Amino acid sequence: MKTFVIKLAQAALLLCAQTILGQQFYGKAVYETKMRPPSMEVKGNTMSPEMQKMIEAQLKSQLDKTFLLTFNQTESNWEEEQKLDAPQPNMPGVNVKIVNSGDGRRYTSLKDKSSVSEQEIMGKEFVVSEKLPVWEWKITEESKKIGNYTCYKATAIVKVTPEERAAYERNKAEMAQNPKRVIIIDEPQDYEITAWFTPDIPVGHGPENFWGLPGLILETNDGQRVTLCSKIILNPAEKPKIFVPKDGEKVTLEEFEQIREKKMKEMQDMPQGRGERQVIRIGG
Template structure:
């Protein structure tokens, strides 16, 4: 009898360990960013025809509303934007440049065991491989609960510094604010106006996350992680990322590995490259008689 019990326990332990080792899941996320601040830049502009206004809104929707797939196991995950065919003329000019720093467009690999991430990014026609340590979030548990997609979720919040290269945090300055800044700068001899002077960026961003302990993996969309359950929704005030579908142990397993193409840089180095390039473009536009502008091809 003891032998039978021991054998049963051994088989059960093997099956549990094997199941954990092979465990994998897939989650679909819908990301939507508020465009109110950007739309206000075009409202009331007599030079913009109704046709141009419609085109702008359509392209902005493509930039600010996206679908992503997260494939995850117990220790790692890959987060990728849904691939879509571009129509002729789509993604040109300023919109293409902006789209490259709007999140997505590559593979975001997180390893929560090693606390590292790797993401391949394309910016201004060049490929970069950003490798760095995962951010440590100081999550505060609130005790609030809600149901998302049939899963019981708990609320957690944290405050982080705003990224200088995540355009979703940006708000273009109003003309009145630009005139005030220009007047101040004119009093300073030899002072140049940089790209960062053309926009407003909050110092901090409050993150609200909803996670479910029913899927006990410390994963989530983009770079979010560190909670005792899969994060199903994230909101930073302007952008909401909501899980719309979950498949546990799908038949077709995804290969969860870090991307490897591109020039390897740290997150700080990549941010400096982006800001420098944006300032160079602003100087080029200033040479034509204007400040930094988003140029759009029809």
């Protein structure tokens, strides 16, 4: 226990010292994400087991992704690795979509405790600014190796926001009013996030919008989505550049959520062909 506390204290002191003395620690980290598809509720027409398997395969191909975290002591970029989509099986009358997956390019400033991200809705680009979430991490003595790094376990509770609850109720009502629609929807619930961080890399960054531990976060798991670091390049000869997204209409997170809800309602109200099913992923 004493060794564990000393190591964490040393990492925290090193992190503070580097922040005071300047941005001395930088690099890149590659992360792989695996996500369990949400539950499916089918209204109206029955769906064969073969069709359901094909839909699940399409969802999996859209949910399993690779990301790059570029960081220095106080700033970072998080962006998806671009790759060609694999050919999808032909499923007449079925449209598989991932709506607002939240995987747009993101800039994070630990100094300002804020982030700026690129988001897109129906072809329109937005630049969304928001404050970083406050994570009340509980650090444990439990440890494991990820690659060559010793990592320690930390947990935090993610609370459902009133906006998420209201959006769920609206979408639930929409599902009841459209019996021919197949909607993939998960009821929002408070959940625990588990993070594994390494004091060997004393920066406060992590994947997505996770931050605030005395070491780089190499793995997160919320019970549905696992994000795991597969490669790290520290202090390369050429210092990586950190950018702030600028291309798109500038909005706050609250404004973006209002626009998203409006556009989703418009999309759901679009007329469908006879016998057509539409598969919609609610949330990110």
